[in-house]
Amino acid sequence: MSDKIIYHLHAEVCKALAHGIRIEIIDLLNDDELGFKEIAIKTGVSKSSLSQHLSIMVEKGLLTQRKEGLNTYYKISTSKVSQACQLMREVLIEKLEKTKDLLHIL
Amino acid sequence: MSDKIIYHLHAEVCKALAHGIRIEIIDLLNDDELGFKEIAIKTGVSKSSLSQHLSIMVEKGLLTQRKEGLNTYYKISTSKVSQACQLMREVLIEKLEKTKDLLHIL
DNA sequence: ACATTAGTTTATAAAATTGTAAACAATTAA
């Protein structure tokens, strides 16, 4: 497969993390599997919008979906997703610290 | 800081990874620091577009920038960026493997 | 001083992402 295509697919996976609500969902699912309704309540997102966010995350391989009767349950597909997300959070923290240090100097 | 704001900032950092060209840039910079022109040649991206991509990555804390005379050099700010990017690539690979397996069954 | 080189910034049109509301499907309950 050509490099540019791989880079594009790789970016598509990263895009699935590139939204505040989706980061929040990863955070919620770090502990355990949750049902759709529980995620909706904890995030405060409308069912339509939530369903779309979750389907992006499943499509790109970040989450897996399990249906049981009327209910749908979601969990993180591999701990690599949690780890990557945590690392990106640390990149943010480091940047915030640097900004704080700069303010201290001034 | 409120949770939603943190999630949003965290997502902003992830967005800096969410483009094929920017993934390619991370890949190039995994080995060493590179100058603007070298990145432009290796990626084949126009100087204007490249400058915009690089500035997003610096702004969000993924890269650091060093100017020397007329030249600008870039490197990855912390290995956490490389690690996160590598993990996301592994998530992609795992998804591609699963798709391949599915095709085998059919 | 003037031209050249290296990259940045700005403007803008095209494309992609998002949130909302409404229609829809599938399962369970009465």
Place this chain on the structure above:
DNA sequence: TTAATTGTTTACAATTTTATAAACTAATGT
């Protein structure tokens, strides 16, 4: 069978992201 519940899908307007081209800034060379 009809109604209720749970989520999905679709349509669409609003916002954001992107690529391109042109104007611009800053440093260096003649």
